[in-house]
Amino acid sequence: MILVTGGAGFIGANFVLDWLAGSAEPILNVDKLTYAGNLGTLKSLKDDARHVFVRADICDRAAMDALLAQHKPRAVLHFAAESHVDRSIHGPADFVQTNVVGTFTLLEATRMYWSALPEAEKQAFRFLHVSTDEVFGSLSATDPQFSETTPYAPNSPYSATKAGSDHLVRAYHHTYGLPVLTTNCSNNYGPYQFPEKLIPLMIANALAGKPLPVYGDGQNVRDWLYVGDHCSAIREVLARGALGETYNVGGWNEKKNLEVVHTLCDLLDRAKPKSSGSYRDQITYVTDRPGHDRRYAIDARKLERELGWKPAETFETGLAKTVQWYLDNQAWADEVASGEYRKWVETNYAQRA
Template identity: 75%
Template sequence: MTILVTGGAGFIGSNFVAGWLAGTDEPVVNLDKLTYAGNLANLESLRADERHRFVRGDIGDRAAMDALLKAHAPRAVVHFAAESHVDRSIHGPADFIQTNVVGTFTLLEAVRSYWGSLEPAAKAAFRFLHVSTDEVYGSLGEDDPAFSETTAYAPNSPYSASKAGSDHLVRAYHHTYGLPVVTTNCSNNYGPFQFPEKLIPLMIANALEGKPLPVYGDGRQVRDWLYVADHCEAIRLVLERGALGEVYNVGGNAERRNLEVVHTLCDILDAERPRSGGHRALIQFVTDRPGHDRRYAIDSRKIQGALGWRPRESFESGLAKTVRWYLGHADWVAQVRSGEYRRWIEKNYAERPAS
């Protein structure tokens, strides 16, 4: 018995793999292309673990996917692999279409062929779990109800459009071919090993170096924040007990404005690493990004009622854990903030005027 995890060297994927192996003896085959956000350093704690097998590969390579499935005969595929940053999708949407849409299609075709070859008992037990995002639902007004599993799709960025496309393909493969799929749509994750282009790790890294903390627009955009370990627990439950063909929204019950998040981070850093004048003095408002969604919110009642899942961390407890992890892993932060990272920061922020 084994499972195949795609994108398992990325932020959420590496947390999932480590958590999986901490809680079960079932082996993991971990496939990752190792683009800028896929990092073997995220998996360093598993280096000597014989239950973990890492394979460098691309979900868009059909021959490689066929060979991998044949060689390891997984009972399930957990599909994290994706391009996932809105700002990058604005600057270069082609990679997002190629990975998130074409790559997911290629993987589904390989999995459909493999699943069709299984013996009846193994075929009935097989699962394909697709990990997606709340951004496929678009943007909410201040007083609109939170996204539910029946909310109409209305993606507003190349990233969210590409993830919506992958969601639709997964749904279609279930309804057309009977492929046993389940899908999760999560809110904004945060926690250890998050690549420091995203809001929380970027602010931590900049604050520790005394650099400006760039906040888009007026900073009043609202997101629901989900600690990554809570998300991984939800995925394990959906894989184990989720109903075939169903979608489960996973949120942290922690709506916060972006500026509130930055303020809370600054206050935690003031306590952990005091700075003359305080870290809030580093905040700098910059021109908003194009098409910036105003609010996301997740209604998690379905997964709570059907599977008994609840987030264990509050936003405050999860954020404190996250800050302390980054403070204790300066070597990891320095390693990932490579030339590629610096080029990206310069491209996205250097020419963005203050507002």
């Protein structure tokens, strides 16, 4: 069995579904079910004995100790995190608690569990920490892409807390010998993403006839990674990654935010055309986010060189799949757009109009 934290969130749930689609090995899925955790994403696993779901907080040491002792996983994959930059600006305390204190608590519980394992199981055990490229800060238009040795320079409460969690994971390997692996990924997109993030927000607003809010001048650059490719990279790192190493996971798709929105509008124009005009007509420029990083870009050559991994999707194929998924799963999107989400959108975007 493997233990997955945050397995009802966007990336974690996609990983759980992906893993169980191709493996008989069970998953213990531990999630606090905050606003972004959605058991509806895992509906297809309701009667699957390989999926054991437990609602628990990674900050609860007693709960983590008990779960590790009871289920005896061979690996812990740590997805659980607060991850939205704007939310971290409005309320950084939750990010410190989950991303720093939660990771520390999970590491401590895992270290105690791992230390008591029989030698063969101890050697085979892995703790895989899923992180972000945002810990590296911002690039100019001419800077080289982030590599695994790029110095950390986080610029938001979110990225600072993720950087802190990365440092803790590294320290637990070098100090205690805990067999860790770390991945730093670029912007993920795909099915089941909570609609506060750029791509699902734009799809939802476009279909609802609402404005498509673009921060600042829309020229901020991100590297886009289809979530299914991210899942395959994590499987490779878990299976064959070198202990203590960090692997950057990127899609080789640097795109300006406005270019992403334009592409989405064009896809929707073809798949679900409006009665008149284009979805591009709904684009609205709003006040930029404080401290908005200009450019992120991932150099994923180490992962390709050492483990043979490359993304299967281009930006065009991945985005087309994503748009079609949201069109085909309107009920899921409507369910997610609950009162909690609407309150958040009002708080964030009303101030930028």
